[in-house]
Amino acid sequence: MSKGIQAAVVGGTGYAGGEMCRLLLNHPEVTEIVPTARGDESFERLHPNLLGSGLEFADAEDVTARADTLDVVFLCTPSGEAMRRVPKLLEAGVRVIDLSADFRFADPNAYRTAYGAEHSAPDLLSEAVYGVTEINRDRLPQARLAANPGCYVITALLGLEPLLTGGFAALDSPLHIAAVNGTTGAGNKPRTETLHAEVFGSMLPYSLQGHRHAPELEDRLSALAGGAVTVDLSTAHGNFARGIYIQSSVRIRAELREELTRELLLSRYVERYGTGSGGEYFVRINDQPRLGGLTDKDYGRYPSLAGVVGSNFCHIGLDYDDKRGIAKVVSVTDNLVKGAAGSAIQNMNVMFGLDETAGLRSYGL
Structure with missing residues (x-):
């Protein structure tokens, strides 16, 4: 080279x-x-x-x-x-x-x-090597062909991988994933519904009968979980140009529910991804402590979509509803960077033996 x-x-x-x-x-x-x-x-x-x-x-x-x-x-x-x-x-x-x-x-x-x-x-x-670098890094150096994941899929996979590989999820219940994409996710061919004047101040649900990324998600999540995973994926375009916001609800296995806490779940995520440059560089965990009382709106302990726009980072945060035994995971990316071009370059870097972060170190706008 x-x-x-x-x-x-x-x-x-x-x-x-x-x-x-x-x-x-x-x-x-x-x-x-x-x-x-x-x-x-x-x-x-x-x-x-x-x-x-x-x-x-x-x-x-x-x-x-x-x-x-x-x-x-x-x-x-x-x-x-x-x-x-x-x-x-x-x-x-x-x-x-x-x-x-x-x-x-x-x-x-x-x-x-x-x-x-x-x-x-x-x-x-x-x-073809499936191109989530954080999961298939070892296979990329020898690859001739890398298949980048869908933007919804990479954001959901990174958010859910620690729960599934850690054996927390009850696989007999569907994983409920609500996903919102920026209007760039609709492409640049003009359509009345995606014009700024139509989308501004609104939401645009689509493909609720079954999004084309759902089978890809089920395929990849099942491989991580070691068993069949059913995904209930709901999608919409939000009134912003770029970004992916995903909120996943995962029912926890019955025998784990009583003792589980947000702090224990966070420790699993930090164990899997590390922190900052000491782990997966492009995956950051929001582990801010809980502030305020039971009903206070503590926004700071969940990731912000605005925090990743323009970057190759995926920010992840979570909470645990102990009354219902459901983990709530929020994962956010820029659909054009980590969801497309950025992850492709990250894969290229590994394929060519370069620093994985080369050309991608910029933080969010």
């Missing part, structure tokens, strides 16, 4: 693609960035925050043709497109990090169930 990392961003016109370019421009080891577009769009007109960056769009087919000159290709494409491109890219010897859903399931039948389409590269599904 004496010349630094040469990277392409296929699908550079959307929010995730623009965020990929923004973060890569600040990466100390990246020396070339090639974003792609389908038409003749101007890069700086579409991404005015990157005015003066010097980046220009290339054609995606040209990038595929010259893939052997690149080190890594990020695919910020709609579901169905990555599976068409990945075989040729891997054949050229370039490493691929896919931000779409195409390689998140090891079983092609699971993909068909979730997305209603056949997978055109099923032989590569078992090879």
Whole structure:
């Protein structure tokens, strides 16, 4: 890597693609960035925050043709497109990090169930490493293909992993997950419902019949828990541009409920993630002590969505309802950073043997 990392961003016109370019421009080891577009769009007109960056769009087919000159290709494409491109890219010897859903399931039948389409590269599904760095870090250095998780999924997984691997959850009860995404999660194609004038001062529930990320969540949470997990996922867009707010309710196993406290649960989270630079750098636990009386609104002991916007951090806080035996976990991320481009770069850093935090150390705005 004496010349630094040469990277392409296929699908550079959307929010995730623009965020990929923004973060890569600040990466100390990246020396070339090639974003792609389908038409003749101007890069700086579409991404005015990157005015003066010097980046220009290339054609995606040209990038595929010259893939052997690149080190890594990020695919910020709609579901169905990555599976068409990945075989040729891997054949050229370039490493691929896919931000779409195409390689998140090891079983092609699971993909068909979730997305209603056949997978055109099923032989590569078992090879793809699921890209939650904090969980699959050991598998990434050898990976040719990393499958980034969905933004809801990575936020929920990090929030729930210590409970499930610690054996706290009663698996015979559904995990109730209420998730709110910023309007960037709806993409940049204009729709009346997601216009600022429509969303401001409101909420926009969607996919309550069964969100496409629910099967991905159930698949990954079941693997962590060592048993089948049922997820009741409710989703909405909030009146903010970026961010993921997740509040999960987990029924605790009956034999553990009486003695359990918030402090004991927090100790499990600190044990799993550590604190600050002494553990998982990008996962921070809000362990502020309880202040005030039983009915006081003690906002400070739960994480704030505003605290992670613009960063690659996931902030986690929790409480315990001992009357009902339910743990309440709050996890927040920026959907465009930890939920997309930031986690992709974190995976790239590990794949190339770099400092995992390179280009990603900024705190929230």
